[in-house]
Amino acid sequence: MGLVEEISAMRGGSGHAGRLLGEFRRTALLVPLSTDDDGGLMTGWRGGVRWIYAFTDEDSLARFAHARGAGHREWEYLAILGARLVDAVIPAVDGPTGVAVDVADEDGSMLFPPVVGIVPDACAVDAEPDVAEAV
Template sequence: MDDETHGCDALLAEIDAFYQGFGHSAALTSAFRDAVVLVPLTDDERIPTSAVVGIDWVCAFTSEYEYARYLVARGEGSEVRKYHAVLGRRIVDDLIPTLQAPTGVVVDPCGAAPMAFPPAAEDVA
């Protein structure tokens, strides 16, 4: 596993393909499910969500650099923050079904190529 991207090379390649206009949603989703991403943890060891226009989002990061970039953008760059490395599939299969509000995942939200995986349409309606 690549130390810098925590095994996210396939996910990053699929995101790049999407930005170039020839990505495939099934391949992108599969790459996310197989990637080991970093997720922030609260002081009580929970994965936080951020609400945007009535939809909650779990932020996931492909590297410590991307997580640090996010913290700096939020004005939290000087604080030490905990995170956990987790397979994308654990977020989708284990975490999101336990949440009450429609929840999606956004990868590298402050990065050069953020990617959102919104909740299913029937969950939002």
């Protein structure tokens, strides 16, 4: 199964968290670049967490662009493995950061929050203090 199918299974109650996370880590995701001067990845804030927007395909990204009223312009994006996002990008970001996949797809979206088992322990909001400091 691919990531979209794993998300569907999880949302339908028949998924397995380990398979979902494994597929997320193996999938090349499309991450739009920010239109700000910083040129970084496009993110949003919700609940005190910075969420990196990531999409499973160009159609999902296009739905997101359309929902933001910006479907008329071309969106630049980076293709990056989910594993690289959580293992390399998130540790470089200040503050709690997770990944929001296909956020414009009401029945197909999934959040990968900054918790132990998803992001490195040093970046996880639920890590034991001595574990996070040891990394």
